[in-house]
Amino acid sequence: MVSTPPHSDAEDRQALLEHARAVLDQVCDPEIPVLTIRDIGILRDVAMDDDGTIEVVITPTYSGCPAMGMIAIEVELALAKAGIDAHRVSLRHSPPWTTDWISDDAREKLRAYGIAPPKKGSNSKRALFSDEVITCPKCGASDTEKISEFGSTACKALYRCRNCREPFDYFKCI
C-alpha cells in the first residue's frame, strides 16, 4: 500500500540522501588516490528508491579496468561505515565513460600528482599513426616522447620529458 509520507519523513529521506552523497564524494579512485570517483566521472548517480534504499550507479572507465570490483567494494564500505546499510550498487555502460568527463579541477590535481591529464575533445580522432604532443606535468615542456603506449594501469601510457629527463604517466584519452 502506498501512502503519502508525512512532511518530516520526506525531510529525513532528503537528509539521508544528502548524507550518502557527501560520503560518496569522499571515495577515492584506488589507482589514482588524488582523485575521487566523482572527480573522474565514475560515480554517475546517487538516488533513493521508495523503500529508502540508496541506489548508486557507477560506470567503468576502460572496459577491462581491474579496479571496478574494488571501486564497488569501496562504495559499499563507505556507505556501511556511515551507517547506511540499505544500499545497492549497479554498473551502467550507457552512456559510455569518456575522459572528457574528468573535471578541470581534477585535471589540475592529476598534473600536480605527476600524471599528464588527457587531452580534451581529441578522443574522436581517427589518425592511424599518432603524433600527439603531450606536455610534461613536471616542468611544462612540450618536448616529450612516448616510451610505451601502455603504462602502469589500463588507463595510462608512459612518456619521457626530453627537457627535464623525467619519465611520467599520461592519462590515455578515450
Place this chain on the structure above:
Amino acid sequence: MGELQKNTRFEHLLRLADTNLILGHRMSEWIGKSPILEEELALTNIGLDLIGQARALYEHAVAVSGEEDNRDADDLVFLRDAPEYKNLLLVERENGDFAHTMVRQMFYSAFAVPVWEALTRSVDSEVAGIAGRAEKESLYHLRHASEWILRMGDGTEESHQRVQDAVDALWMYTGEMFDMDEVETAAFEAGHGVDLTAVRSEWEKTVREVLTAATLDYPEDCWMLKGGRTGKHTEHLGHLLSDMQFLQRAYPGQKW
C-alpha cells in the same frame, strides 16, 4: 523494423563476446614471453580491454536470455565446448611470431572499429554504451598494431618477410568477418546489428593504407574459410579452451 527474436539477439551478442574473449585470451598467452617490456604491457593491456568488452557483453547476453537460460557469464566462458563457441576463426589462430600476432590484431581491430562505431547506434542502449567505449579502445589497438606493422614491414629484410608471411597466412580467415548470414541480417534489420558489407569497404581501405605504408603487398583475392560464427572451428580453439577452462572443468564452481 521488426522485433528481434530473443534467441537471435542472444546469438548475436554471443558472437561478439566470443570473438573478443578468444582474442583476449590469445593476448594473455604472451604474458612472460613478449619481446620487450613495453610490449609485455601492451599485449596484456589489449587482452584486458578485449576480455573486459567480452565480459560486459556476456553479462548483457545473460540478462537478455532471461529465465529460460540460467547460465551466468562464467558458465558461458568456462563450460561451453568448441562447437558452442561462435568466435571468428581469425582470432583463434595461434600467436605464432610477433609479426603474426600484430597482423592478426590489425586485421581484427580494423574490423572492430567500424563495427563498434555502428553499434553505438544500436537500439539496445546497453550495447550502444559498451560499443562507445570499445570503439575508442579498438582504435588505440589498431594504431598500436599498425605502427608495429609499419616498423617491421619497412624494417629489415627479415622483419619485412615475417610480416608479409603473416599477412599472406592470415588472409584466408578475413573473409568470414563480412558474411551477412541469417543472424547478422536479422540483427541488422532489427537495429541491433551492423551492415557488414559496408564495414568491408572501410576495412579494406584501412588495411590497404597500413600495408602500403609498410611497403607490404596487399594479397590477391583468394578462397576464404568460414564457419566460426556457426561453431565450426579449426583445431586451435580446442587447445585454447582446454587451457582456459582447465580449472573450472577439474574443480567445478571454484571461485577466487
